[in-house]
Amino acid sequence: MKKYLIIFILPALIACGNKQKEKSNDGYEDLHPIATNFFQPISSLDLETPDADKVNLGKHLFFDTRLSGEGNISCNSCHNLNTYGVDNERFSPGDAPGTVGGRNSPTVFHAALHKMQFWDGRAADVEEQAGGPILNPLEHNIKDEQQLVDRLKEVDLYLELFSKAYDDEDPITFDNLTNAIGAFERTLIPESRFDKYLEGDQSALNTNEKRGLKAFIDSGCITCHSGPALGGQMLQKFGLFHDYWKHTESEAVDLGLYDISERESEKYFFKVPGLRNIVHTAPYFHDGSVQDLDDSVRIMGKLQRNVDLSDEEVNDIVAFLGSLSSDIPEDVKQSPFEM
Structure with a gap:
């Protein structure tokens, strides 16, 4: 009897395993080690717990x-x-x-x-x-x-x-x-799904988001937007290839770091913003001149990389940026004067 049970159960187990393998095999398995070269999960940081x-x-x-x-x-x-x-x-x-x-x-x-x-x-x-x-x-x-x-x-x-x-x-x-x-x-x-992905859970991102991550890396966005915060580590000229205000339609031209240093070479330099929760923090750029994230991604490609991102690339990158979302506990959001 046991022999027959094994005969019947074994194919089912093999089929189940193959199904699971197919589910995780989306063609982006090699992307994870590449991503960990540019980004780090919050869990990897040696953060001191405040008093x-x-x-x-x-x-x-x-x-x-x-x-x-x-x-x-x-x-x-x-x-x-x-x-x-x-x-x-x-x-x-x-x-x-x-x-x-x-x-x-x-x-x-x-x-x-x-x-x-x-x-x-x-x-x-x-x-x-x-x-x-x-x-x-x-x-x-x-x-x-x-x-x-x-x-x-x-x-x-x-x-x-x-x-x-x-x-x-x-x-x-x-x-x-x-x-x-x-x-x-x-x-x-707070930690995001992207942190889970970096920690090794490749199912934390869907195929669309992984495609966007690959486009984000291949387009050179990681030149400035890398590390645990995906930015926030350097000052960079906004408009390396073109005048930024001609693309953002800014009402005024902000000289950035130049206002402090008065060095001609530092005109239009701003801190590179971090991208965590970027889908929730519109409007964008130092002057809030652009409301739509798709437009912001497209503008950044042109100004900073001198490339015209396709609609598909923009959609994929925005999908990836959505995986950077994370929120804090409700009790932290509540004012202590209302508790």
Whole structure:
């Protein structure tokens, strides 16, 4: 009887195995080792776990409108955690009525993975970046560091939270404030399906997405958009082959890094943005001049690689970019002042 069972069961097992093999054999098996040469999953990074008390303080500060002159905006106003760390506005409204920021607000998700901050790279890390908008009259509109420190010292909650997070004689300082906000932002690094793919699960991407990944690599996008954040590691001229504003139809020409350095060779240089969650963070580029991701991909091919990407290539690359999406837990998105 056992002999007959084996005879009947064995072909079924073989057929099942062949079916599974066919399911995983989509012709892109050799793509994975190539991809791991250019990208790294978040799990491979040696990320330090921020102090819990600093993270808690930083979250309170991130959501607190008292960090703006008239109390009209918070960090979350421009970097809304419910919409992937952006406000989806071309330029973000400031604290003072009628004011707006000068450049598009990038996502705060995964920003801690970047080598520099701001579109012109003037801040080294998320801690230094946190102080910039607060003191900018077009953004948070706080006149100086002392004004904010004095304001927070009048809040019992912050007397408690700062003392708990920092073992200093006078814990409420502007440096500690930006350090705490940075600690909170360093927790906003969710993993995507692409991370699972890089870790070895080739089924994490479908065939369309793998085709887009191959097109992304073959088109030379990895020249700037590589590493764990798929960007954020360098400054690059926007418009290597053509004037960018002629393709983006920008209302004004931004000189980028030149505004700081005044070096002719650094005109139109901007930080290369990371591409994680890019399908959710429109509008695109430093001036938010392009709303559609397909158009952005096509424009980048022309400006940076001097190639005319086909509709099929654009569609495939956009499909791949969708695999970079990831979100943070719902409780992290919720304001501590509403809990």
